[in-house]
Amino acid sequence: MEESPKPLDPAVEAQVRARLAALGDVGPMPPEVSARIEAALVDERRLRVARGPLAGQDPDADVLAPLIRSRQRPRPWLAVAAVAAAAAVVAVGGSALHLNNEANPAAVVGVDTAVPGQTAAPADAVHIQLGDTDYVASSFPAQARTSLSHPRPPLHELQAESPALGPIATPTGLRSCLEALGEFPPYDVFADLATYEGRPAAILAVTRQTGTTAYVVKRSCQPGDAQILRDGTPVP
Structure with missing residues (x-):
């Protein structure tokens, strides 16, 4: 007779759920991240040598998959905040780069810093x-x-x-x-x-x-x- 799947330890399941709940609402999980996690779960099931090819659904997946899907639900206000934050990072980074370029113009590749009418001094040999x-x-x-x-x-x-x-x-x-x-x-x-x-x-x-x-x-x-x-x- 085929051995029935061993259920996940209730204590472990409770600990996982408690830690996830403590994180609060961090917004939707990016689709590419959730896709990689689900693919990893599928690969992990395939590589388990202790389970036969006809064994039932992985109990770990039964717990994690709903949690992943719940974090994929769109939250429009979080998406707007993420876009605003990204724009702020780009603006601040661009300003810092601009300041650095002003402080050291010779470090800018492709910028001619020679003064008109003057010949650049050759590097000393x-x-x-x-x-x-x-x-x-x-x-x-x-x-x-x-x-x-x-x-x-x-x-x-x-x-x-x-x-x-x-x-x-x-x-x-x-x-x-x-x-x-x-x-x-x-x-x-x-x-x-x-x-x-x-x-x-x-x-x-x-x-x-x-x-x-x-x-x-x-x-x-x-x-x-x-x-x-x-x-x-x-x-x-």
């Missing part, structure tokens, strides 16, 4: 290399020009992180050193990690439209302590 030139005071400007005209391959990211090279080997560390020297973008900067008068050093050549200036600093150059070995020297 940074070249950091590991060289073998031993720069000397007597011929420093000429040596700096030669290195600028014939650069070596730039350091790879992993090479730049080597503690032996110092913080100036990374773009961030280099810019911090330049700020300590009083140099600020925009500029093109060439950094040669070589030697100066036989001592490990960093030769920094800063190029702008007005010309090129070269410095020699220790590789541990940092904000507040530029550690200058040779101050700014014009490079012909």
